[in-house]
Amino acid sequence: MNLIPRGCSGIGGELASCMEDFRNRTLRLFASYGYNPFNPAEFQLLEGTAASLALRHRQRLIVLNSPFGEPCCLRADITLSAVSYLSQHFSPEDFPLRLCYAERVFAAPRPPKENLEETQVGVELLGWEGAGADVEVVALLLRALDRLGLDKSVVVLGDASIVPRLFAGVDRMSGGLSRLLVDQLQEGAYYDYRRTVDAAADLSEGDRGILRELPALKGSADVLAEAADLFGRFGSPEAARLLHPLGELARSLDRLGYGGRIRVDLGFIRDLGYYSGPVFNAYASPSGGLLGGGGRYDRILSDIGLSCQAVGFGLRLRDLALACKPKGCATDALIWSGALAADCAMRCAESLSCRGVSVELSWKLEENDSRALAHRRGCRWWVNLKDGYAEELATGVRVSPEEITSAGGADGC
Amino acid sequence: MLTFALPTGRSFAACVEILENAGLPANGLRDPGRNLVIDGGTDGGGRRYRYLLGKPSDIPTLISQGVADLALVGSDVTGESCAELAELLDTRRGRCYMAIAGPPELASRFGGHSSELMGLRVATKYDRTARRTFEAWGVQIRILYLHGSVELAPALGLADCIFDIVQTGGTLKANGLSVIKRAAEVSLRLVADPGALQLRWDDLRSAVSALEKNT
Numbered sequence: 001m002n003l004i005p006r007g008c009s010g011i012g013g014e015l016a017s018c019m020e021d022f023r024n025r026t027l028r029l030f031a032s033y034g035y036n037p038f039n040p041a042e043f044q045l046l047e048g049t050a051a052s053l054a055l056r057h058r059q060r061l062i063v064l065n066s067p068f069g070e071p072c073c074l075r076a077d078i079t080l081s082a083v084s085y086l087s088q089h090f091s092p093e094d095f096p097l098r099l100c101y102a103e104r105v106f107a108a109p110r111p112p113k114e115n116l117e118e119t120q121v122g123v124e125l126l127g128w129e130g131a132g133a134d135v136e137v138v139a140l141l142l143r144a145l146d147r148l149g150l151d152k153s154v155v156v157l158g159d160a161s162i163v164p165r166l167f168a169g170v171d172r173m174s175g176g177l178s179r180l181l182v183d184q185l186q187e188g189a190y191y192d193y194r195r196t197v198d199a200a201a202d203l204s205e206g207d208r209g210i211l212r213e214l215p216a217l218k219g220s221a222d223v224l225a226e227a228a229d230l231f232g233r234f235g236s237p238e239a240a241r242l243l244h245p246l247g248e249l250a251r252s253l254d255r256l257g258y259g260g261r262i263r264v265d266l267g268f269i270r271d272l273g274y275y276s277g278p279v280f281n282a283y284a285s286p287s288g289g290l291l292g293g294g295g296r297y298d299r300i301l302s303d304i305g306l307s308c309q310a311v312g313f314g315l316r317l318r319d320l321a322l323a324c325k326p327k328g329c330a331t332d333a334l335i336w337s338g339a340l341a342a343d344c345a346m347r348c349a350e351s352l353s354c355r356g357v358s359v360e361l362s363w364k365l366e367e368n369d370s371r372a373l374a375h376r377r378g379c380r381w382w383v384n385l386k387d388g389y390a391e392e393l394a395t396g397v398r399v400s401p402e403e404i405t406s407a408g409g410a411d412g413c
Numbered sequence: 414m415l416t417f418a419l420p421t422g423r424s425f426a427a428c429v430e431i432l433e434n435a436g437l438p439a440n441g442l443r444d445p446g447r448n449l450v451i452d453g454g455t456d457g458g459g460r461r462y463r464y465l466l467g468k469p470s471d472i473p474t475l476i477s478q479g480v481a482d483l484a485l486v487g488s489d490v491t492g493e494s495c496a497e498l499a500e501l502l503d504t505r506r507g508r509c510y511m512a513i514a515g516p517p518e519l520a521s522r523f524g525g526h527s528s529e530l531m532g533l534r535v536a537t538k539y540d541r542t543a544r545r546t547f548e549a550w551g552v553q554i555r556i557l558y559l560h561g562s563v564e565l566a567p568a569l570g571l572a573d574c575i576f577d578i579v580q581t582g583g584t585l586k587a588n589g590l591s592v593i594k595r596a597a598e599v600s601l602r603l604v605a606d607p608g609a610l611q612l613r614w615d616d617l618r619s620a621v622s623a624l625e626k627n628t
Contacts, residue, residue, distance in 0.1 A: 111495045112474045156611045188499030188607050218614035265611050281611060288479050288608045 007109060007116035011318070018321040019119070023102045026121045026144045026315075030100035033140055035123050038099035040081035046071040052080055052274050052300055054186065060108040062116065074106035079274070079297060079312055082124040087304050095127030095308060102317065120292065122314035126301070129309060131245060134278050134296065135252040137311045141282060141294070142258050144315070149324055153291070154261050154283045155253075158268025159246045160275040160295065166210065166239055177202070181211065185269045190215055206234035215267025221250040223264050249278055274300050282315060284323035291315050291323065330378035331358040333404055336370035338386030348385055348401060357381075357404050414461040415616060417453075418481035420469035420490070424507045424601055428485045431504050431601070435623040438462045458619065473498055473604070482609040482617060489578055489599045492542050499610050501621055502603035504628045511542065511596040514585050515567055515574030520593050527551050534573045536566030543576035546596045564588040 050058045061073040078101055086097050102121040109115055125133050145153040164178045177200055184193035197211045213230055217223040224247050231240040253262050270279040277296030283289055294313025301310050337345035349359045362370040374382040374393060383390045383401050390401045419428045432439040438454035445451055453462035465481055472486040473494035491498055522529045527550055536557040537543045547554045557572045564584055566572035579592060603624055
């Protein structure tokens with residue numbers, strides 16, 4: 001009766017308050033950049049979702065039949081919902097579409113994790129041409145992290161298109177070599193990746209050299225220069241052009257003042273299976289704590305006949321809140337009405353609330369019980385309406401209820 | 414500081430040897446006593462090495478939870494754990510293999526059509542790997558999960574065969590079993606937390622290169 005399904009969690013207290021605060025602040029920020037709220041359906045059709053995701057994510061879908069008999073899964077990916085919304089409701093003349101959301105996604109966990117669900121907050125920018133969209137979205141991600149106080153957070157940039165585009169020609173001969181290499185990089189199987197590169201008969205020595213060293217190019221944005229050298233050294237100066245989108249993105253972010261918080265990883269290919277350009281991960285600090293990430297996913301749009309760009313990101317709200325170490329969320333004042341009529345307490349509550357003071361009403365009969373509750377709640381003030389005073393619990397100072405102020409500076413009426 | 418997770422048990426000595434051969438600071442690892450956290454000393458660049466000693470099956474958790482940056486662990490363990498790990502190197506040490514073993518008369522079923530194997534009762538402590546292996550052959554099996562002494566299961570009629578690690582084959586022979594099919598090679602691998610790779614590659618690089626050169 002009092003248990004919930006394994007893998008689920010009910011979140012309350014400070015963490016829930018912090019998550020709600022972050023949700024509101026990030027959505028307000030996104031709205032101020034023209035992103036409109038998006039409430040995707042909780043179910044997704046299984047066929048389209050499974051077709052767009054990499055195998056390891058397909059296997060984690062939580063599948064069910066809708067009451068109408070349609071094979072569905074619980075929403076596993078908000079990007080796919082956003083693309084579906086775009087294609088159903090907008091013509092190309094209406095592009096671009098800017099969406100923001102704070103919604104749950106569901107998937108079977110990978111051990112040792114156990115959670116079946118998580119709330120993500122993020123944006124999707126669909127149908128915009130040019131590199132500006134990538135800069136806009138990554139800068140917005142960093143701005144959101146700043147807004148939440150995570151000013152030591154780090155964003156790691158990669159590009160999912162480099163390996164496939166480098167070997168588009170080779171692929172015809174070697175039957176999907178680049179697909180295999182991408183899969184191995186996605187799974188973090190660096191050793192197998194290197195073995196595949198060494199064993200591939202169709203590769204020129206130059207291509208082999210580039211492929212061997214590419215995943216080891218990680219660090220500050222300087223590795224892009226190292227990569228250009230590498231491409232030049234192995235006789236592929238034209239291939240160096242593939243680094244331009246990432247280089248432009250890194251330079252723009254540097255000019256925006258984020259240079260110190262940007263890392264580059266040329267072996268990084270986000271593993272959902274649909275990314276097709278610059279990709280990025282966001283960490284809470286230089287020592288770790290993955291918060292989420294995103295990237296370019298033009299291919300999903302091209303799969304439904306739209307030839308334009310799309311880019312977005314999602315951050316896990318719970319991890320964001322934990323990274324910020326939630327502070328106390330106690331209400332400012334507990335109001336005790338004593339034997340007075342309830343409407344007196346309600347009027348006082350409304351008056352304080354309109355001045356930005358957060359309140360809770362106490363209907364206890366005994367004064368001491370109410371005061372003890374205020375202590376347990378961590379309230380700053382205990383208001384005794386019966387005798388007409390407010391007491392600051394830490395100091396014992398008494399003032400009139402009209403003099404109470406909010407510690408948090410909440411919005412007034 | 415660089416934190417390395419190492420498995421206790423029979424592969425521990427090989428891990429220490431690998432680290433020493435690579436010239437990484439490994440003070441105190443030869444005789445750790447009951448200590449589970451060992452200060453290995455510093456390398457030439459002044460970087461301190463700390464070692465966490467854990468049960469082999471716990472090593473992937475130490476890595477995927479970000480407690481350790483790097484680890485040496487058997488590929489049987491990483492395959493079974495499903496944790497998100499980056500596998501950087503095959504050290505070629507601690508080599509053995511995963512195999513299906515059973516009474517010799519079972520071999521003929523493996524030589525025939527896959528339908529003869531449907532519903533096979535397999536005793537193992539590597540249930541995920543066993544299921545994955547048979548499914549790749551198009552065969553659905555029934556797993557009997559045992560924590561150890563899996564060789565007992567066929568003799569007691571609990572299972573038709575076992576799916577386990579084989580080193581010399583001595584235990585199999587002693588229990589009237591023989592290897593029917595090899596499934597995968599196993600060796601000690603160098604693994605890392607994918608997040609640590611992205612954020613701290615400059616710190617990890619020298620250790621990874623030293624291990625790569627000396628294996």
